[in-house]
Amino acid sequence: MAERSPTSHSLTPYGLSAPAFIVCAVFLAAPLIMVLALSFNTFTMATGIQPGFRLDNYIEVLTDDYFHLIFARTFGMALLIALIAALIGTPEAYILHRMAPAWRSAFLLVILGPLLVSVLVRTLGWAVLLGRNGIVNSALVALGLADRPVEFMYTMTGVIVALVHVLVPFHVLAVWASLRRLDPAVEAAGLSLGASQFTVLRRIVVPQIMPGILSGSLIVFTLAASAFATPSIIGGRRLKVVAVTAYDEFLNSQNWPLGAAIVTVLLVATVVIVLAYNRAVERRYAQVFQ
Amino acid sequence: MAFLELSGLIKRFGTVAAVDGLDLAVERGEFVSLLGPSGCGKTTTLHMIAGFVEPNAGRIAVDGRDMAAVPPNRRNIGIVFQSYALFPHMTVAENVGFGLEMRAVAEAERRARIADALDLVRLGELSQRFPRQLSGGQQQRVALARALVIRPDLLLLDEPLSNLDAKLREEMRVEIRLIQRQVGITTILVTHDQAEALVMSDRIAVMERGRIVQIGRPVDAYENPANAFVSTFLGRANLIRAEVVGRQGRRLRVSAGSVEFEAEGEAPDGPVTVSIRPERIGFVEIGGIEARVKVGLFMGEHWLYRLDSPLGELTLCQPNTGALPIADGQAVRVAWSADNARVLHG
Ligand SMILES: Nc1ncnc2c1ncn2[C@@H]1O[C@H](COP(=O)(O)OP(=O)(O)OP(=O)(O)O)[C@@H](O)[C@H]1O
Ligand SMILES: [Mg+2]
Numbered sequence: 001m002a003e004r005s006p007t008s009h010s011l012t013p014y015g016l017s018a019p020a021f022i023v024c025a026v027f028l029a030a031p032l033i034m035v036l037a038l039s040f041n042t043f044t045m046a047t048g049i050q051p052g053f054r055l056d057n058y059i060e061v062l063t064d065d066y067f068h069l070i071f072a073r074t075f076g077m078a079l080l081i082a083l084i085a086a087l088i089g090t091p092e093a094y095i096l097h098r099m100a101p102a103w104r105s106a107f108l109l110v111i112l113g114p115l116l117v118s119v120l121v122r123t124l125g126w127a128v129l130l131g132r133n134g135i136v137n138s139a140l141v142a143l144g145l146a147d148r149p150v151e152f153m154y155t156m157t158g159v160i161v162a163l164v165h166v167l168v169p170f171h172v173l174a175v176w177a178s179l180r181r182l183d184p185a186v187e188a189a190g191l192s193l194g195a196s197q198f199t200v201l202r203r204i205v206v207p208q209i210m211p212g213i214l215s216g217s218l219i220v221f222t223l224a225a226s227a228f229a230t231p232s233i234i235g236g237r238r239l240k241v242v243a244v245t246a247y248d249e250f251l252n253s254q255n256w257p258l259g260a261a262i263v264t265v266l267l268v269a270t271v272v273i274v275l276a277y278n279r280a281v282e283r284r285y286a287q288v289f290q
Numbered sequence: 291m292a293f294l295e296l297s298g299l300i301k302r303f304g305t306v307a308a309v310d311g312l313d314l315a316v317e318r319g320e321f322v323s324l325l326g327p328s329g330c331g332k333t334t335t336l337h338m339i340a341g342f343v344e345p346n347a348g349r350i351a352v353d354g355r356d357m358a359a360v361p362p363n364r365r366n367i368g369i370v371f372q373s374y375a376l377f378p379h380m381t382v383a384e385n386v387g388f389g390l391e392m393r394a395v396a397e398a399e400r401r402a403r404i405a406d407a408l409d410l411v412r413l414g415e416l417s418q419r420f421p422r423q424l425s426g427g428q429q430q431r432v433a434l435a436r437a438l439v440i441r442p443d444l445l446l447l448d449e450p451l452s453n454l455d456a457k458l459r460e461e462m463r464v465e466i467r468l469i470q471r472q473v474g475i476t477t478i479l480v481t482h483d484q485a486e487a488l489v490m491s492d493r494i495a496v497m498e499r500g501r502i503v504q505i506g507r508p509v510d511a512y513e514n515p516a517n518a519f520v521s522t523f524l525g526r527a528n529l530i531r532a533e534v535v536g537r538q539g540r541r542l543r544v545s546a547g548s549v550e551f552e553a554e555g556e557a558p559d560g561p562v563t564v565s566i567r568p569e570r571i572g573f574v575e576i577g578g579i580e581a582r583v584k585v586g587l588f589m590g591e592h593w594l595y596r597l598d599s600p601l602g603e604l605t606l607c608q609p610n611t612g613a614l615p616i617a618d619g620q621a622v623r624v625a626w627s628a629d630n631a632r633v634l635h636g
Contacts, residue, residue, distance in 0.1 A: 185375035191362040192369045193389035207379045
């Protein structure tokens with residue numbers, strides 16, 4: 001302790017985090033800055049990409065109704081998915097929490113299953129299931145629940161079903177983490193004071209895991225808002241979301257600057273939503289956050 | 291018939307029996323402590339009474355009513371958990387009022403009863419704080435108020451003082467005892483702190499491996515320990531292996547090593563264990579047995595001496611009168627009266 005000089009002491013953390021810092025700088029910050037720079041360039045069919053610093057692309061994205069619709073669709077869909085994932089994932093996490101340890105690890109694997117499968121395989125799987133002659137529709141018709149096949153492919157319903165499936169695990173993990181911090185005696189205390197099991201859940205458990213529910217929803221929301229593969233395969237080109245639109249600008253129209261501007265707006269909008277949400281949540285749940 | 295009756299309670303976790311045939315009868319208004327080492331089944335017993343854990347066998351009756359079919363939220367039992375288990379997202383007043391709300395007590399009466407309960411534990415002015423803004427001792431008193439305010443038939447306290455510092459713990463012992471007397475509520479305290487059990491209880495039940503090995507008033511349990519385990523768990527004791535060599539009524543003549551002395555108790559001829567409390571041994575000028583001071587430990591109000599003697603190592607406790615302590619290594623003579631040497635069963 002005594003021989004450790006103050007300079008080496010204060011430099012150690014920087015030295016240790018340097019490799020991670022370099023990786024982040026090269027592979028995250030640099031591309032982001034390049035995308036940002038690109039978004040201020042201009043593009044025409046005739047001339048291609050022209051360097052410069054103009055706000056044309058942003059003005060287009062922010063004023064054109066076409067883009068308004070796409071952004072509204074994307075965030076609306078993400079919100080709905082976050083809501084559904086919370087409604088499914090929260091009880092799922094609680095059930096997992098109450099299971100015997102042996103069962104719990106088995107079911108945890110089942111819940112995390114969707115994350116272990118490649119996004120493309122999983123999405124194509126959903127396409128097979130949800131198709132006009134897919135298993136879901138055959139079952140619905142056979143059971144008499146529908147008189148003709150329900151349209152899932154190229155509909156919002158299909159996109160939401162497939163995205164909820166893969167994003168629920170994130171919500172479950174977030175809620176489960178906060179459930180594990182719960183003192184089991186607190187539930188017992190609620191019972192001993194005369195509350196029913198349901199009242200204990202509603203009045204004692206849920207308020208305490210609210211931060212977990214809210215942060216799980218935030219994760220699901222941001223992942224849903226930036227999802228690409230699932231909306232593009234299941235939603236197709238009729239139900240474009242922001243990520244798909246940006247992809248098309250880059251690769252189909254070759255309009256890289258506009259694509260870059262779309263991506264930048266998506267990123268900024270998401271970051272603003274995340275920060276605002278976090279502040280609101282932290283203020284509201286200050287006493288639970290300790 | 292006693293107010294609370296536990297008979298033949300058994301609880302197994304896997305193959306180990308946490309509680310292994312426990313019988314206990316507690317009178318109305320009585321304060322009984324369950325005292326025992328870690329893992330002897332105290333918490334499990336308490337949780338069976340409260341209904342959180344279902345016994346494998348045995349009967350729990352409160353006021354003559356079998357509790358087996360009564361769920362925990364209908365038992366009207368107040369419980370203070372070792373971890374306090376306050377609701378962190380509710381204020382002190384909301385915590386205390388929760389049980390009243392569940393009983394659909396009207397708003398006005400609820401407020402009055404919350405105020406009374408908080409006054410009882412001297413926390414009136416902190417009612418709008420959240421639990422994390424309170425000290426350990428204050429949280430513990432909130433937990434106590436929360437359990438008392440519902441006017442439970444039975445109060446269960448699971449090591450409620452174990453997280454407090456020594457001074458606060460001593461104050462709270464007295465405070466809980468006074469509140470319990472004032473409210474007149476039947477109480478069971480779980481503890482592994484013998485001083486706590488001695489100070490607070492009407493009766494102490496000493497537990498070992500899932501059973502009660504002795505139950506009685508604190509003085510009786512201390513003076514007449516049922517076996518070697520109780521004598522070392524309740525206070526300190528010198529345990530001496532000896533042989534009964536003669537008898538006259540309850541006064542036995544025993545021999546240990548090269549020494550013969552008299553002891554009190556009942557035992558057949560043969561090997562026995564004799565227990566002598568350290569504070570009942572004194573230094574003498576003549577007579578007694580020879581010994582040598584190994585080390586003298588200063589404990590504040592008394593000195594604790596470790597002695598080498600023909601009976602093996604002896605511990606001796608002397609009040610600190612301000613006189614010069616006896617130096618380490620010094621040869622001394624020690625003695626005790628025959629009444630204070632107790633022959634133990636087993
Ligand atoms: N849920 C459980 N599953 C398995 N074993 C348990 C469980 N609860 C308690 N036990 C075991 O039962 C025994 C008694 O436990 P209990 O908690 O009643 O002890 P205790 O007397 O309260 O101890 P302490 O003073 O440490 O709190 C211990 O051996 C413990 O390991
Ligand atoms: Mg315990």
